[in-house]
Amino acid sequence: MSFLVSARKYRPTTFNEVVAQGHVVNTLLNSIALKRIAHAYLFSGPRGVGKTTTARIFAKALNCPNASGGEPCNTCDACEEISQGRCIDVIEIDGASNNGVEQVRTIRDSVRYTPSRDKYKMYIIDEVHMLSKGAFNALLKTLEEPPSHAIFIFATTEPHKLPPTVISRCQRYDFRRIAVEDIVLQLRHICGIEGIEAEDTALFAIAKKGDGSMRDSESIFDQVVAFSGNSLTYDSVRQVLHIVDQETFFRVTDLIVTGDSSGGFALADEVVMSGYDIQDFLTGLEEHFRNLLVAKATGETRLIEAPEDIRTRYATVAEQFSEGDLLRLLRLTGQTMQSVRYSAQPRLRFEVALIDMIKMDSTVEISTLLSTVGSGGVQLATPVSRSTQSSRASHTPHTASTPLAVHDARRDKSGSSAGTGDMVEGIRQAEHVYKQALSANTLTVQQPSISITTSSPPLSGHADISTHRNIPTNPIVQMLIDGLDAVLVQRT
Numbered sequence: 001m002s003f004l005v006s007a008r009k010y011r012p013t014t015f016n017e018v019v020a021q022g023h024v025v026n027t028l029l030n031s032i033a034l035k036r037i038a039h040a041y042l043f044s045g046p047r048g049v050g051k052t053t054t055a056r057i058f059a060k061a062l063n064c065p066n067a068s069g070g071e072p073c074n075t076c077d078a079c080e081e082i083s084q085g086r087c088i089d090v091i092e093i094d095g096a097s098n099n100g101v102e103q104v105r106t107i108r109d110s111v112r113y114t115p116s117r118d119k120y121k122m123y124i125i126d127e128v129h130m131l132s133k134g135a136f137n138a139l140l141k142t143l144e145e146p147p148s149h150a151i152f153i154f155a156t157t158e159p160h161k162l163p164p165t166v167i168s169r170c171q172r173y174d175f176r177r178i179a180v181e182d183i184v185l186q187l188r189h190i191c192g193i194e195g196i197e198a199e200d201t202a203l204f205a206i207a208k209k210g211d212g213s214m215r216d217s218e219s220i221f222d223q224v225v226a227f228s229g230n231s232l233t234y235d236s237v238r239q240v241l242h243i244v245d246q247e248t249f250f251r252v253t254d255l256i257v258t259g260d261s262s263g264g265f266a267l268a269d270e271v272v273m274s275g276y277d278i279q280d281f282l283t284g285l286e287e288h289f290r291n292l293l294v295a296k297a298t299g300e301t302r303l304i305e306a307p308e309d310i311r312t313r314y315a316t317v318a319e320q321f322s323e324g325d326l327l328r329l330l331r332l333t334g335q336t337m338q339s340v341r342y343s344a345q346p347r348l349r350f351e352v353a354l355i356d357m358i359k360m361d362s363t364v365e366i367s368t369l370l371s372t373v374g375s376g377g378v379q380l381a382t383p384v385s386r387s388t389q390s391s392r393a394s395h396t397p398h399t400a401s402t403p404l405a406v407h408d409a410r411r412d413k414s415g416s417s418a419g420t421g422d423m424v425e426g427i428r429q430a431e432h433v434y435k436q437a438l439s440a441n442t443l444t445v446q447q448p449s450i451s452i453t454t455s456s457p458p459l460s461g462h463a464d465i466s467t468h469r470n471i472p473t474n475p476i477v478q479m480l481i482d483g484l485d486a487v488l489v490q491r492t
């Protein structure tokens with residue numbers, strides 16, 4: 001018997017078997033039950049998520065004489081012929097290679113004739129966005145007044161390329177990217193039937209590489225099985241797909257926690273010498289930090305696409321970082337991806353970034369900062385209303401005499417148009433004054449403004465932050481949000 005790829009062998013044949021597209025399937029089933037069948041459907045969504053498959057099932061369900069509960073029987077002539085793509089009443093057309101006016105004219109001419117055997121004459125046009133402008137125009141007339149026996153199903157990965165006149169004549173169904181968990185379930189199902197032993201981590205790695213596409217995932221699955229036989233391990237998947245071991249990313253976070261820069265150089269060397277693409281590595285690292293941030297910020301690991309034991313590990317590691325740290329690590333990774341792309345020495349950039357992460361100071365927690373401020377004898381004013389605060393400010397000659405407003409700093413530097421550079425400069429000044437004030441023990445924090453006075457060196461500042469976005473509950477919080485993540489304290 002000839003080998004049939006999994007994507008075809010395990011292609012769903014009923015609505016019930018379609019994975020992760022419940023919203024589409026249920027609507028179609030209801031429309032069949034209520035006998036409210038439209039004349040044109042648009043199935044849009046990423047590749048390999050079941051658009052053409054669903055179109056075929058829909059065609060079978062409408063034409064099968066034994067259909068029950070909206071599902072086709074899959075045994076009658078109509079069902080078999082449609083499944084094999086040789087039914088003369090259900091015509092599948094590849095829009096990419098039949099995109100001219102001529103081809104559409106042929107459709108337009110044939111659509112008038114009643115179906116030869118089945119109830120409906122159906123046209124499934126794949127990659128419909130590839131049709132030429134003329135072809136769409138030729139199609140429009142037919143879509144406007146189709147004969148009662150005709151149904152069009154258009155499938156596309158790029159619905160935005162369709163003329164609005166066509167879209168408005170279709171019922172549109174948006175297919176979703178399939179979740180990694182759902183793909184893993186399907187692969188597990190295939191393993192069961194084929195008698196293949198597979199590690200959870202192996203299937204997750206395959207599903208992730210498939211990037212939301214069932215077809216891609218199943219193709220990768222076949223490839224890995226061809227390599228490693230009936231026993232799928234994470235290592236074999238890694239070898240075939242040449243993906244970075246998840247362990248390596250956990251090592252990066254370990255190095256950051258221990259501040260081990262020599263380990264950082266060793267790891268960079270290992271990554272480069274193993275022939276991994278630095279960009280791919282950074283993409284993986286970015287996801288790693290993202291997962292940690294998810295664990296930290298949400299306090300749960302539901303949104304992490306990984307097997308259970310790895311999720312638990314994320315939750316544990318996340319405890320060693322603050323949200324601010326993880327955000328900065330994410331930002332740094334993103335910047336490194338940019339600079340590596342255009343650098344003549346990507347390896348160097350990569351190494352520097354790794355060391356930068358390892359040597360990164362940890363951001364200070366707001367609560368810690370406030371307690372430091374409090375214990376240092378710095379005066380923290382209680383929240384006051386804006387009117388009280390302004391009158392109080394006018395009673396503070398030091399503050400008023402030499403104002404250094406963050407907003408003024410912006411405006412003064414660049415005239416009418418405040419550039420982002422000046423904003424940064426303003427924040428920098430505010431930060432500087434703030435630090436001075438911390439050491440000189442003269443800091444007044446009010447809401448929603450911050451006044452700082454120092455005697456040595458003579459500096460005073462007043463930053464009105466009420467016009468900043470999201471009026472803060474605490475000015476320091478807002479300053480940090482606006483770029484003061486440079487207000488750091490050493491980790492040790």
Ligand SMILES: [Zn+2]
Nearest residue numbers: 064073076079
């Ligand atoms: Zn049937």
